[in-house]
Amino acid sequence: xxxxxxxxxxxxxxxxxxxxxxxxxxxxxxxxxxxxxxxxxxxxxxxxxxxxxxxxxxxxxxxxxxxxxxxxxxxxxxxxxxxxxxxxxxxxxxxxxxxxxxxxxxxxxxxxxxxxxxxxxxxxxxxxxxxxxxxxxxxxxxxxxxxxxxxxxxxxxxxxxxxxxxxxxxxxxxxxxxxxxxxxxxxxxxxxxxxxxxxxxxxxxxxxxxxxxxxxxxxxxxxxxxxxx
Amino acid sequence: xxxxxxxxxxxxxxxxxxxxxxxxxxxxxxxxxxxxxxxxxxxxxxxxxxxxxxxxxxxxxxxxxxxxxxxxxxxxxxxxxxxxxxxxxxxxxxxxxxxxxxxxxxxxxxxxxxxxxxxxxxxxxxxxxxxxxxxxxxxxxxxxxxxxxxxxxxxxxxxxxxxxxxxxxxxxxxxxxxxxxxxxxxxxxxxxxxxxxxxxxxxxxxxxxxxxxxxxxxxxxxxxxxxxxxxxxxxxxxxxxxxxxxxxxxxxxxxxxxxxxxxxxxxxxxxxxxxxxxxxxxxxxxxxxxxxxxxxxxxxxxxxxxxxxxxxxxxxxxxxxxxxxxxxxxxxxxxxxxxxxxxxxxxxxxxxxxxxxxxxxxxxx
Numbered sequence: 001x002x003x004x005x006x007x008x009x010x011x012x013x014x015x016x017x018x019x020x021x022x023x024x025x026x027x028x029x030x031x032x033x034x035x036x037x038x039x040x041x042x043x044x045x046x047x048x049x050x051x052x053x054x055x056x057x058x059x060x061x062x063x064x065x066x067x068x069x070x071x072x073x074x075x076x077x078x079x080x081x082x083x084x085x086x087x088x089x090x091x092x093x094x095x096x097x098x099x100x101x102x103x104x105x106x107x108x109x110x111x112x113x114x115x116x117x118x119x120x121x122x123x124x125x126x127x128x129x130x131x132x133x134x135x136x137x138x139x140x141x142x143x144x145x146x147x148x149x150x151x152x153x154x155x156x157x158x159x160x161x162x163x164x165x166x167x168x169x170x171x172x173x174x175x176x177x178x179x180x181x182x183x184x185x186x187x188x189x190x191x192x193x194x195x196x197x198x199x200x201x202x203x204x205x206x207x208x209x210x211x212x213x214x215x216x217x218x219x220x221x222x223x224x225x226x227x228x229x
Numbered sequence: 230x231x232x233x234x235x236x237x238x239x240x241x242x243x244x245x246x247x248x249x250x251x252x253x254x255x256x257x258x259x260x261x262x263x264x265x266x267x268x269x270x271x272x273x274x275x276x277x278x279x280x281x282x283x284x285x286x287x288x289x290x291x292x293x294x295x296x297x298x299x300x301x302x303x304x305x306x307x308x309x310x311x312x313x314x315x316x317x318x319x320x321x322x323x324x325x326x327x328x329x330x331x332x333x334x335x336x337x338x339x340x341x342x343x344x345x346x347x348x349x350x351x352x353x354x355x356x357x358x359x360x361x362x363x364x365x366x367x368x369x370x371x372x373x374x375x376x377x378x379x380x381x382x383x384x385x386x387x388x389x390x391x392x393x394x395x396x397x398x399x400x401x402x403x404x405x406x407x408x409x410x411x412x413x414x415x416x417x418x419x420x421x422x423x424x425x426x427x428x429x430x431x432x433x434x435x436x437x438x439x440x441x442x443x444x445x446x447x448x449x450x451x452x453x454x455x456x457x458x459x460x461x462x463x464x465x466x467x468x469x470x471x472x473x474x475x476x477x478x479x480x481x482x483x484x485x486x487x488x489x490x491x492x493x494x495x496x497x498x499x500x501x502x503x504x505x506x507x508x509x510x511x512x513x514x515x516x517x518x519x520x521x522x523x524x525x526x527x528x529x530x531x532x533x534x535x536x537x538x539x540x541x542x543x544x545x546x547x548x549x550x551x552x553x554x555x556x557x558x559x560x561x562x563x564x565x566x567x568x569x570x571x572x573x574x575x576x577x578x579x580x581x582x583x584x585x586x587x588x589x590x591x592x593x594x
Contacts, residue, residue, distance in 0.1 A: 135326045146521075148367035153521040158472070158489075160482035166489070167480045169471065197471050203521060 024100025050177035059106030139219030340427025372443025379444035461537025
């Protein structure tokens with residue numbers, strides 16, 4: 001009886017202690033060991049800091065986020081800030097914090113003042129109806145139609161309408177800053193960032209010119225996150 | 230790919246020309262529906278009355294899928310292969326910014342909208358989560374992906390599927406009935422007029438010619454080994470499942486839009502669709518999948534994964550009559566169809582009469 005009771009306390013202790021270290025919210029808000037709190041750079045609502053090029057994490061797919069943390073930890077995705085942080089986290093921590101941010105509401109313009117401001121600045125030319133519009137910009141064409149003469153699919157054929165993401169593996173593009181998106185496309189292109197499953201992004205990025213990269217990054221950065229299709 | 234002696238190539242080219250000629254004269258059919266055995270025998274100089282020799286429809290093979298497809302080899306042309314006809318430049322449709330202003334332009338644009346967002350733009354006639362553009366990439370413009378411009382200049386044509394001459398609109402009706410698992414819009418319906426207008430406009434400058442380079446999906450040579458379910462399963466897991474899901478159901482965005490199309494199951498095309506034929510799907514897959522990486526799978530992988538995809542259950546063939554065996558005998562008496570065959574202890578298509586049509590409500594399903 002007594003032995004049984006103390007054993008169950010031990011068991012509970014084990015459960016509690018592993019939970020403490022795999023608590024995504026705690027890692028995000030307070031950090032873990034030498035890993036600083038995620039929110040110190042990625043924001044309290046996981047919205048990122050566009051001006052600094054720190055990406056949004058809220059509402060990104062869990063598998064996607066976890067894969068990035070693993071890549072930082074292994075050093076296959078290179079980033080001076082993120083590599084030591086990801087290494088300082090256990091595998092369970094990385095999984096937990098990925099799930100935490102995946103479950104965070106994606107948010108709208110309220111969480112994305114930079115995007116909203118950029119869009120408003122462009123509004124006069126951007127709000128005209130589709131009828132009799134002049135030839136669409138390179139950015140919108142690449143995002144919504146692709147360039148099939150180069151066998152290049154549209155971004156939204158994988159990242160979903162409006163670039164709002166699909167499932168756990170295809171992250172939203174909308175809600176990220178142009179600087180971040182352009183930097184990632186460039187990194188995919190130069191192979192500084194691993195291309196991910198099936199080499200999908202590697203193949204796509206190879207087909208984009210530097211001007212294409214900038215255009216498509218600007219397009220998504222200016223798109224409303226919660227907007228209609 | 231492999232280098233063969235010139236003589237062999239010459240003979241192959243001659244045969245290709247003969248087969249293409251026969252196809253053009255007699256049994257031209259963009260999907261190759263039902264005409265495979267006929268054409269093959271015709272090509273061999275045999276009477277087409279011998280057709281019934283192939284797998285007995287009344288007694289579906291009890292064997293696993295492993296043993297089924299691929300014997301004898303798939304020798305047909307899905308369509309004249311665009312890539313094989315280097316002599317002729319591939320037609321290029323006009324750019325979308327050239328769609329005319331005015332009422333005709335509006336109808337063309339409506340056709341384009343239906344083509345790329347079928348369930349939303351023509352909900353009364355769509356019963357699944359597919360869109361035309363899923364199998365006809367780049368809004369029906371892409372050569373080797375059954376482009377609309379090549380289809381448009383190929384009709385009217387005799388189709389062995391319907392055993393009659395079909396107009397282009399009638400061909401479109403078939404798409405709705407089978408590929409969209411829906412209901413054919415009535416002749417002259419605004420949806421058909423819009424789609425026809427879009428196809429007509431895309432074909433601006435093309436020659437009326439059922440053998441236009443780029444038409445259909447480039448035919449695949451017969452597989453070296455008989456198509457195999459188990460190998461296909463592995464191909465699927467490593468190349469397809471990431472987007473289309475391990476269960477073949479595709480993936481939706483959070484707001485319910487089917488981004489990666491379902492390949493089998495209730496939201497996919499029904500058993501009567503052209504893509505349900507192993508040779509058609511293999512040709513599409515080889516040329517166009519994974520998206521943006523067409524041509525990267527080997528021919529064998531394309532055959533194997535096509536067999537695998539088409540060895541799963543999907544909505545009933547709307548032509549179903551009396552029993553799965555009966556229906557197989559009437560419409561699926563070809564090794565290119567797994568309908569009525571047994572896979573993992575279940576007879577594919579043995580799901581009873583077709584379900585009544587329910588309009589697509591893609592979002593929220």
